[in-house]
Amino acid sequence: MKVSEMLIPTLRETPAEAEIASHKLLLRAGFIRKTAAGIYTYLPLGMRVLKKIMNIIREEMDRQGAQEMLMPIMQPAELWHESGRWHVYGPELMRFKDRHNRDFCLGPTHEEIITALVRNEIKSYKQLPQLLYHIGNKYRDERRPRFGLMRGREFIMKDLYSFDRDEEGLDKSYQKMYEAYTNVFKRCGLTFRPVEADSGAIGGSTTHEFMVLADSGEATILFCDSCNYAANVEKVSVPAAGADPAGEKLEIKEVKTPGAHTVEQVSEFLGVEPHQIIKTLIYKTDKEVVAALVRGDREINEVKLYNALDCLRLDLADAKTVEEVSGAPVGFAGPVNLKDIRIIADPEVAQMVNAVTGANKADTHYINVNPGRDFKINIVEDIRMVTAGEKCPNCEGRLKEAKGIEVGQIFKLGTKYSKALKATFLDEDGKEKPIVMGCYGIGVGRTMAASVEQNHDEDGIIWPVSIAPYHVIVVPISTKDEQQVRIAEDIYKQLLDKGIEAVLDDRKERPGVKFKDADLIGYPVRVVIGKNAVENNTVEIYKRSTKETVNVSIEEVINTVQQLLFPQV
């Protein structure tokens, strides 16, 4: 297509709203425009990239025997009541009513829809297994949409659901998807890493997240420097080190600590190390108020805490609640003589000797506190955040930290939804059983943004060939020079004939403008036709990723471009 006839509204300056590279560049290069917070319109170039990513996904899903379908965005509340998630999901679920006052939601995911479908259509083990997917818009009323395409309220997602007779079948489906995902992200030219993850509110057991490594990523992953262990920090669990050989348990004593309510202040005031302090955090769940204890030098891992408490909601308690249960201002709560709430402690805390804790009294702490003797722990469970530098749970290596963008996640769901929605089948033995399910998502728009995060420089985007909106831009230097124009058009047509996706920059702009735009948009290859083409039969071929230029004769252009784009051919 001719650039003069295309809608590619590039911007010289970065819109003030954008913060990270992908957001800035996708806006500047004319791929997306914001419609509302967290809601974007994909312009023609953006749509082309999306289609490329979606087609790669389709090919890899289909290769594993999956079948594409299309499910509704608008979903009736009754299905969500059946699964129980109408209440569980909370305000993130976009809800609305139709004219008859019936409740609906905009689907954030499609377990309910597909499980309801499958329960009606699949009756026998003979119809299993099935891999069904679709690509469509999803809605989540994020508290805080941000970073452009990274965290939107409306986003495009591929979600696939597997249906098997048993766990063994599920393992196979899961393995297929693991492979498919690896292929998808490889083909998209991304540097990524599958990591173990927490299964979160969706339920289920085994799960991996596919993380694109990028500093702007919102997720923190820990990986081992000597084995292949890698996991989301939320999931990482290392055994508590052995107890200090610390000796005798001393007598508990109350000390004044005026104004010291953070671990740092207390440790400074009393001259003790943070790891000798027990940090007491009061949490509120939908059922109860609990005290969570971790060592003073550790942070709480709320995902672990949430899982350990078996609740639907978990929030740090407000100051009022803290004062009610502890009888002291925030900062002086401690497990000793705490009002009758449950106490959950990290294993590290359980083995502490002569620790320091809040005394549930303003400006007061206890020293020489010993768990078991001075207070009772109801639950001992790993609830702390593991940090870089700690020992790998699988080997003797050390953990390192990296930031990642979660572009895909695969789950073994088991029978949670099939039981809730009564999706059963008759097995060979004549018994009715719930279908064993898995679900597998890829954020399509997020994959596009992640690619830009990983592939850009100060001049703009550097698309991998596989997902570039076009392969080549042909640029005649002077649109007044008829010979240049003729040569450019000729090369452009030849490229199209070879199946190479080319555009012709026929705009009456100065060369600098065209070059800047081409770099910004990120065409992998640029062919420049200038005086040399007319006088010496030579054109210039520029590779965006390396900024290298080669001069070749007009006859060699097509071949050279093909080699640059598809080196294996």
Place this chain on the structure above:
RNA sequence: CGGGAUGUAGCUCAGUUUGGUAGAGCGUUCGGUUCGGGACCGAAAGGCCGCAGGUUCAAAUCCUGUCAUCCCGACCA
């Protein structure tokens, strides 16, 4: 949802402290000169100063409310 900030031309921003009726650069249109890395000269179009109230002879500017957007945190298949 807590904390912070910002809404003035298509984009980036000045003007708000000290009220006096709207500005710059870029972009757009027209004419001309240019033409290998975001040219230059000249002319022009384009704004209910987020919205609604209030104070005032007079409000982009002061006050109140409201909406939107962004950042940090919390949260998040």
